Amino acid sequence: MNSTAGNFPGIAAGQRHHQRRDPLFWLAAACSAVIVAFILVPLVEMMTQPTLTALKETLMDRDVFRSIRLSIVTAGAAAAISLVFGTPLAYLLARHRFPGKKILESVIDLPIMIPHPVVGIALLSIAGRNHPIGRLMQAVGIEIMGTVTGLIAVLTFVGLPFYINTVKAGFVEIPPRLEHVSRSLGASAGATFFRVTLPLAWRHMVVGGIMCMARAVSEFGAVVIVAYHPMVAPVMIYERFTAYGLKYSQPVAVWLILVCLVLFLLLRVFSLDRKAAA
Template sequence: MRELSGFAFNSWMIISAALVLLFIFGPLAKMISAPSWDKMLATITDKQVLASVRLSLTTAGTASLIAMLFGTPLAYLLARNDFPGKRIVESLIDLPIMIPHPVVGIAMLSIAGRGNKFGELLDSLGVQIMGTSTGITCVLLFVGMPFYVNTVKAGLESVPQRLENVSRSLGAGPGTTFFRVTLPLSWRYMLVGMIMCMARAISEFGAVVIVAYHPMIAPVLMYERFTAYGLAWSQPVAVLLILVSMAFFMALRMISHPSGYKK
C-alpha cells in the first residue's frame, strides 16, 4: 500500500470531519431557522409546551440521579473484579441500547400493567407506573442506565488500583478507600455518565408513548403536534427543546471539564 503524504492525510482528515459536521449541523440548522418569530414566540409562551419540556428535563434528571446511586456500585464491581459470567452481565447491561424502543415500553407494560401481580403489588403500595411521571422515569432509567454504567466503568478502570491498595495497606476500609481515593479521581466520569444518561433519556419516544402518553414529555408533544397540525407547529417545539438541552449540557460539560479535555 502506498504511503500517504502528510498533505493527503491531513486533507482526508479535514474533509471527512467537515462532511460529518455538515451532515449533523445541516438538518438541525435548517430546522432551527425554519420557524417564524411569531410561531417561536407562541411556542415559548405556550404553557403546554413549557410543561412538556420541564417534564422531559425533570424525569431525565431524576433517571440520571437514580442511575448514579445504583449504577456506580455495579460499575465498580465490573471495573475491579473478574468473575464467571462477567461477559454475560456486561451484555445484559448493553441490551437496552440494542433492542427496539417500543420493546422497552412493552416490557414495562408486561411487568407493571394491569392484571400483573407485580403491577397489583405496586398499586397496593400507591405506586402508579402506567400513565404517570413515575412510569416515564422508569422508562428513561431503563434506556439511560447502560450509558452511565459503561462510562463510569471506563473511568474507574483508569484509576490505578495500586492507589487503592496503598490506602487499604494504611488501614483504611473499602468504603473509606472508595470515598477518599477512588471517588475524587473518578467523579468527572460519573458526571459525564450522568450527562450521557440524561441525554439518552431526553431523546426517548418509542417506549414512553406505550407506558405514558400522558403526561406528555416534549418528544411526545412534538409527535402529537406533527400528526395534528403538521411540520410548521412541531418544529418550534423541537427548536425549543434543542436550545434548552444544548444550554443545559454545555453547562454540565463545562463543570465536568473546566479546562478542556486533558490526558
C-alpha cells in the same frame, strides 16, 4: 532549524511531504465535510425557519413549557437513580473479574440495542395485574401506565447503560494501588471507596449523568407506549406534527434541540476539564 533539515535530507523531504498533504488527508477531509453537512444542514434549516416571535410564543404556551420542564425533570431523576444504583455496579465491573461478567455487561448494554417500543411493552408486561410484580406495585400504590413514575422508569431504563459504561471507564483509569495504599493505612473498603475512589472519579460520574440525561430527554418510542400523558417534549412534538404540521411542531423541536445542546456543552466542558486535570 533550516541547517538541521539540510543536514538530514529525509527530514526535509518529510516536511515537504506534509506540506503537500497526502491524498488520504483530503479523502478524510471530504468525508468529514459530508458528515458535518449531513448533520448540520437539516438542523440549521429547521432552527432558522421559526421566527423569534414564534419561538417566544411557543415557550409561553403552558403546555409546551410544561412538557419541556417535565422532560428535564424526569430525565434528571433518571440520571439520579442511575447514579445511586449504577455507581456500585460500575465499580464492581471495573475492579473485579467473575464468572458471567461478559454476560452481565451484555445485559446492561441491551437497552441501547433493542427497539425502544419493546422497552415500553416489557415494562408494562410486568406492571399489570397478571404479574406478581404488578400486583405488588399496585398493592403499595405504584402506577406505571400514564404516570410520572412510569416516565422515570422508562427513561432510567434507556439511560442507565450510558451512565454505567462511562463511570466504569472512570474507575478503570484510577490506579488500584491508590486504593491498596488506603487499605494498608487502616481504612476500610467503604472508607476507601468514598474518600479515595469517588473523589477521583467524580468527573466521570458527572459526564455519565449528563449522557444519561441527554439520552433520556430525547426518548420517544418507549415513552409513547407507557405514558402518552403526561406529555413530555418529544411526544408534544409528535402530537403537534400529526395534528398541525411542521409549522407548529418546529418551534417545540427547536427548544428541545437547545436543551440537548446545553447538555452536550456541559458534557464537553467536564470532559475537557477531566483531560486537563489528567
